[in-house]
Amino acid sequence: MAISNRIGIPEEDAVRDANFVMDIFGFDDRVIDNVLEPEDRQLFYILEEEGMLTTEREETTLYDGREWRTHYWLFKKNQVFTMSEEEREIRRRRKARPSESDVYHHLPDDMWAARQI
Numbered sequence: 001m002a003i004s005n006r007i008g009i010p011e012e013d014a015v016r017d018a019n020f021v022m023d024i025f026g027f028d029d030r031v032i033d034n035v036l037e038p039e040d041r042q043l044f045y046i047l048e049e050e051g052m053l054t055t056e057r058e059e060t061t062l063y064d065g066r067e068w069r070t071h072y073w074l075f076k077k078n079q080v081f082t083m084s085e086e087e088r089e090i091r092r093r094r095k096a097r098p099s100e101s102d103v104y105h106h107l108p109d110d111m112w113a114a115r116q117i
Contacts, residue, residue, distance in 0.1 A: 001014075001083075001084045001087040001088060002052065002080050002083035002084040002087060003017055003018050003047070003050075003052070004087070005083065005086075005087040005090075006050040006051075006052070006083060007046060007050060017043060020040070020043070021043070021044075021047070021075070024036070024040070025075050028075075029074060029075045029077055030056075030072050030073070030074050030075070031072065031073050031075075032070065032071070032072055032073075033055075033070075033071035033072060033073060034071075036073075044073055048073075051076065051079050051083075052075075052076055052079060052080050052083070053073050053074060053075060053076060054073075054074045054076060055071060055072065055073055055074065056071075056072050056074060057069050057070060057071045057072065058070045058072070
């Protein structure tokens with residue numbers, strides 16, 4: 001729901017993307033960037049823009065003095081849950097709000113009586 005709502009794609013596509021992201025992360029909330037293909041990384045950049053993922057890096061000094069950087073993606077689980085709950089609430093409100101055509105179904109029978117002139 002969070003992906004569908006924030007990115008504006010059909011729910012079927014959003015479920016596919018969400019399953020892919022969950023497959024990459026598994027049970028962790030951090031994954032090394034090297035596991036991603038360039039096409040996959042594009043989805044991660046989109047999700048980062050929407051606040052569902054973020055990045056971090058670690059720097060290590062190698063034995064020969066060079067710096068080695070490792071890039072990670074972090075899954076912002078709480079943020080995704082919040083976005084998903086917000087979308088559920090929006091959908092619940094839409095269902096609760098009667099449409100214009102529903103107005104006539106809620107009128108009592110005596111309102112349908114013919115006017116007397």
